[in-house]
Amino acid sequence: MGTIELKNVKKSFGTTDVIKDVSLIAEEGEFVVFVGPSGCGKSTLLRLISGLEETDDGTIHIDGEDVTKLDPYDRNLSMVFQSYALYPHMSVYENIAFALRTARVPKPEIDRKVREAAETLKLTSYLDRKPKDLSGGQRQRVAIGRAIVREPKGFLFDEPLSNLDAALRTQTRIEIAKLHKQLGSTMIYVTHDQIEAMTLADKIVVLKDGQVMQIGSPKELYARPNSTFVAQFIGSPKMNLLPNGSYDGQAMQFNKNVKITVGSVQGKPTVLGVRPEDITLCDPEASELRAKVAIYEFHGADNNVFVDVPGLGNLNIRADGKLDLKDGQSVGLKVDTSQIHYFDDSGARV
């Protein structure tokens, strides 16, 4: 139970089209992540699924049933809000029990379910506390507890980690992943953080300006982005894009001095994309691409190196952390041609 399907969903606020004809499906038990830059409509899409916003057009189906016109509660979905949205005047116990009480579940059953949820989320010793007496991470767990206690068909998470500090974010992310495995429910998760998206998702939906740019598994999106937007959005550090190239059947020529031999490629690419880990530093004499180290950031296991290629601009390279580099040092670049991505002028994959 828990397939969520959107068919040609549209939404506008005033004259602004926030969601433009979105269709997608979250299969039962799947962890789907909506990712995209601010203002891309990902939260609005989640709110449309939850029922907190009404769709202008299109339909939403849960387990085959059309829920487009149903109230939020009747869709049998739970939501975890970015701001937690805990009821401040209620204890942790009452917060978790609230949905069951509104549904007039018998008291002993409420008690059992609340304690089970608290056990799962390690909240048992905090049940009598008020939200103001909890840390950020504990509050987030209460919000999740409130969601799981109803045993819904699916969970909706609206940027649930954005208010936590970096260490807690990683920890809670792992807890959410565990929870998904444990419950096996369908989860839809909104984030602007592509690392969260990559680590949690079975399926990522990349959104831009209210439109779906690409849907696929994290690996698919990383390996075969269908546009320059997805290519740059997924992956950290982001993919290098070399624009304004011309392909002559063997090599991509960017200007008189810069030429990258790529072999045989279908179509007529003009933009070449290469991920930072697919460029290696080598002896300048042994390479057709020469550059100077502009900035390098030491990350420990690796270096994040920005090199300046004359006539081409900056490229970002992931290099071995043991490599000792100096600013301004001349280096040669070797591009792994089997890993190059090709795009046309419109940004679409060739």
Added chain:
Amino acid sequence: MKNRKSNIFRWVVFIIVAFIINFPVISTISASLKSAAEISRSPGLFVSEPTLQNFAVILEVTERLNIFAYLQNSLMASLIGSILPIMLCFPLSYAVARRGYGTNVIFPTVVNLRAMPLIIFAIPLYMMYQTLGLLDTPLGLGLVLAVVNLPLALLLLVNAINDVPYELDEAARMDGARIFTILIKIVFPICLPALATVFIFSFITAWNEFLFGLMLTTTKAVPMTVGASFFFSSGGGGVQWGVAAAVIVVASLPPVVLGILMYKHISRSMTAGAVKG
């Protein structure tokens, strides 16, 4: 050393200012404890022979004067005048704050009622009350006091509900709460400090109201403010200052006690921990 001097100076200034501000209160309390003879002999603040005689006079129930009836009338009218606006304005404020109903016309109009001189309502109200049989009843007086308190209640409650994070409503909707449950179980408890504030201010305003009390009541529903004035010359032969002071002291007690009891609820914030860190 310098610190200590400035500290003493601060206290001296504080005591002087406190004395000046509270002078009317102090002099009234002082007068209430003096006999008529002492008041005419030494009208200053110092009480040489304190007596409760004035209080005994006002607490005595006579055919013409009954302070307990006035207190009871005031209490009834003030409770109606402070609870009714809350009951009316709380749902209205939710509609204004959350749905934007009436923000352009009703809200500013009601709030601006406050700016009108109340005497404007006097004649039409009197005529209406006469027809409705509300003249000289605590209910009638309470109703008009409710109208007086409505603008402030609406203004404070709209602001209070605006301060309640909207995500709480949404979370409650996801949890299956319909609008009435959201209003009663989520928004109402969070707004308790604001509701307490509205109650206290409305009660005090209603209790101290004189104009409508004088106009709309004659014998049965006379409130304390109007009743107090009956005592001033009750003995005949000019104003009895000691009795007048005593009745003022008694009349002031209920709102003062209420204010002290509920003060701590006024400024307390209820939303701590609701959203974010």
